[in-house]
Amino acid sequence: MNRSLYTLLLHLALPLIALRLYLRGRKAPAYRLRIAERFAFQLPPLKPGGIWVHAVSVGESIAAAPMIRALRERQPGLPITVTCMTPTGSERIRALFGDQVQHCYLPYDLPWAAARFLDRLQPKLAVIMETELWPNHIHQCATRGIPTVLANARLSAKSARGYARFAGLTRPMLAEMSWIAAQTEAEAERFRQLGARPECVSVTGSIKFDLTIDRELKPRAQALRASWGATNRPVWIAASTHAGEDEIVLAAHRQLLSGQPESLLILVPRHPERFESVHVLCRREGFTTVRRSSGQPVGEGDQVLLGDTMGELLFLYALADVAFVGGSLVPSGGHNLLEPAALGLPVLSGPHLFNFLEIAAQLRAAGALQEVAGAEGLARQLQCLLIGAESLRCMGAAGIGVLRANHGALERLLDGLARLHRGG
Structure with a gap:
């Protein structure tokens, strides 16, 4: 499967995506809110030119928190936009940072939605947490010259086998990444085998080890x-x-x-x-x-x-x-x-x-x-x-x-x- 076929299938799947939102909304009504954001419409006011961080849900948001705080300390005036895909992730981001960061849902991985989002945000750097890889978003960043990082990257052997089945989609996507900061050497090697440029893959360890506990x-x-x-x-x-x-x-x-x-x-x-x-x-x-x-x-x-x-x-x-x-x-x-x-x-x-x-x-x-x-x-x-x-x-x-x-x-x-x- 290449990216064009993937995009076609994603468009064909939109009715199923809408049905999934509806069904999830029956148990968690927040899934029925802010749907336009998922297509890059009705986005909140966003200052351009900063760093975009994507954390798919609660776990990734918590993992990203020390990194985001450190980025704010190093460059206090720099706009940081944090996106996620779930209502619980959105709640966590707001609870962690309030108005200190910009926040919205990440639009679905449709080329026109990704382009609209990036044209609005115009980030200087994109940071994706852990394993959330979206081919069209990454490609749209690459065409605009926006460096894209997979931070705290993890990839299990099972997930690597899944990605390998779609090499026509996976290899060019990983080749467009500017840096993959892997948690372990085993995971770094899996990314290289799947098509990431060797010089763009390194082992930094897991930032989850840098957890700070409030003394109180x-x-x-x-x-x-x-x-x-x-x-x-x-x-x-x-x-x-x-x-x-x-x-x-x-x-x-x-x-x-x-x-x-x-x-x-x-x-x-x-x-x-x-x-x-x-x-x-x-x-x-x-x-x-x-x-x-x-x-x-x-x-x-x-x-x-x-x-x-x-x-x-x-x-x-x-x-x-x-x-x-x-x-x-x-x-x-x-x-x-x-x-x-x-x-x-x-x-x-x-x-x-x-x-x-x-x-x-x-x-x-x-x-x-x-x-x-x-x-x-x-x-x-x-x-x-x-x-x-x-x-x-x-x-x-x-x-x-x-x-x-x-x-x-x-x-x-x-x-x-x-x-x-x-x-x-």
């Missing part, structure tokens, strides 16, 4: 636990869970309660449209549940705190003694293992970590991560950790050590962006 976060969490009378209760968190995982997590919690009846689970579904259904599941399974969004304190008899708010994940991690990171008991590839590690928590996950293989390998080798296969394995590890203060301390310290050893990726990325921006 843990004291605030400890104060809240104390107000619940839960300072000495065993508390664990299952974060960023996907459909099919909540049942496993609740089954593990039931087993844990049989031996440690005071245990509290903080359950945080990955997608906000699932908050209500997960709450119904908790109640149906017989767990006394309080919703974080209700503002009610956790009582002595409560067994589950449902984390149904946005932008609080780090704080919810700080409330816990042990963290399980979801998207890993089902084949979704896992989520950010470094956030709980940065807070000094032992980290548990399922076996499906193909989006974070290098990070998982480092944490596992250091003794900061343990993988489990199901409810029984998860319950068994929780029981061991929650009764062993020394194990908690050792795993937590190991995780912090991994982050310290990998620090510096952000500075390497910023130096490379500065060279390209000056050259542009």
